[in-house]
Amino acid sequence: MVNAPSFLGYNRLATEITANSTDYREQIDLSTDHELPPPSAPLYRNLFAPTQWPSAEYMPNFKPVYSDYITRMGDISIYFTSLIAEAIGLPPDAFNKYFDVDQQHKLKIVKYPDLKELGLWKEGDDVNLEGQGVGPHKDSMFTSYLLQVTQHRGLQVQNLQGKWVDCPPVDGTLVVAIGQGMEALTQGVCMSTTHRVLSPAPGSGPRFSVPFFQGVSLDAEFDELNDYENGGGVGKVPEEIKKLRRLVVERNGGRLDDVEFTFKGGDIAKTLGEATLRNRIKSHPDVGQRWYPEILREMREKQRRLEEERKGVDGGNERQIPTGPDLQTSGGKAVEAH
Numbered sequence: 436m437v438n439a440p441s442f443l444g445y446n447r448l449a450t451e452i453t454a455n456s457t458d459y460r461e462q463i464d465l466s467t468d469h470e471l472p473p474p475s476a477p478l479y480r481n482l483f484a485p486t487q488w489p490s491a492e493y494m495p496n497f498k499p500v501y502s503d504y505i506t507r508m509g510d511i512s513i514y515f516t517s518l519i520a521e522a523i524g525l526p527p528d529a530f531n532k533y534f535d536v537d538q539q540h541k542l543k544i545v546k547y548p549d550l551k552e553l554g555l556w557k558e559g560d561d562v563n564l565e566g567q568g569v570g571p572h573k574d575s576m577f578t579s580y581l582l583q584v585t586q587h588r589g590l591q592v593q594n595l596q597g598k599w600v601d602c603p604p605v606d607g608t609l610v611v612a613i614g615q616g617m618e619a620l621t622q623g624v625c626m627s628t629t630h631r632v633l634s635p636a637p638g639s640g641p642r643f644s645v646p647f648f649q650g651v652s653l654d655a656e657f658d659e660l661n662d663y664e665n666g667g668g669v670g671k672v673p674e675e676i677k678k679l680r681r682l683v684v685e686r687n688g689g690r691l692d693d694v695e696f697t698f699k700g701g702d703i704a705k706t707l708g709e710a711t712l713r714n715r716i717k718s719h720p721d722v723g724q725r726w727y728p729e730i731l732r733e734m735r736e737k738q739r740r741l742e743e744e745r746k747g748v749d750g751g752n753e754r755q756i757p758t759g760p761d762l763q764t765s766g767g768k769a770v771e772a773h
């Protein structure tokens with residue numbers, strides 16, 4: 436991945452960071468293929484590029500199979516999004532303006548080695564030891580679709596009481612996750628779920644999963660996305676739907692805060708593309724260092740200032756603060772992309 440400003444390609448074990456901790460997984464990031472952008476294009480257009488496919492000489496079926504899967508899942512995700520729109524009282528095509536004609540979608544193939552393979556567990560250690568496959572986070576955009584390939588437990592979602600609940604693999608199904616962009620666009624009705632992956636139990640072998648991430652137009656501007664009162668965004672979600680959402684949450688022991696659900700681009704990003712690029716740099720600082728050193732430096736400087744401010748406020752007690760230009764609702768606690 437470090438060879439490409441697009442953040443596409445292979446990542447060896449333990450190079451990614453989520454919630455400020457290292458993720459114990461290795462992965463390859465694939466996408467809908469695009470031509471390289473012209474030099475005059477905005478910097479975030481670097482995210483569109485040809486995928487770094489493994490050599491056909493060694494894996495002749497890899498590209499045809501995964502290209503086809505990405506194309507099919509792209510169509511399914513856009514259809515599924517139209518059903519979400521209908522279900523909450525919006526026109527079925529409410530989201531369509533945020534999909535490009537040649538929309539880039541993304542997919543990862545992920546391997547989570549077990550704790551023994553990672554060297555984090557040895558004979559005699561507690562068998563219930565937990566390792567971070569990927570730390571707690573919410574997905575960033577509209578919807579994602581996870582194929583759990585192996586029979587491991589490990590994926591967990593956080594319920595409204597804050598408890599972690601196992602999400603075991605079920606044959607013939609995909610796990611659908613709602614992203615923070617969807618939560619903001621639907622004014623909080625489609626809540627984005629915090630989830631994480633625990634490393635597989637010692638000796639149980641690696642867990643494999645294949646998440647597909649529905650893409651959205653990176654040219655979309657935050658001001659337009661947020662302006663649902665004046666015809667921007669997907670329009671206003673009907674009050675009776677919002678009321679239903681509140682009732683469901685309360686019945687399950689949670690409380691929907693009266694927070695304002697908005698897209699946030701940090702201080703700098705005006706478009707989804709700029710925010711996405713910064714998110715990628717934050718998750719993959721090695722790629723950032725090579726291709727976007729100035730942005731990385733500026734983000735680290737901002738992080739350092741925030742930490743100093745935090746120490747000044749509470750004497751340095753540990754607590755998680757939202758940082759960087761992530762897509763967040765103002766009540767969101769989770770950080771990073773996926």
Ligand SMILES: [Fe+2]
Nearest residue numbers: 573574630773
């Ligand atoms: Fe995720």
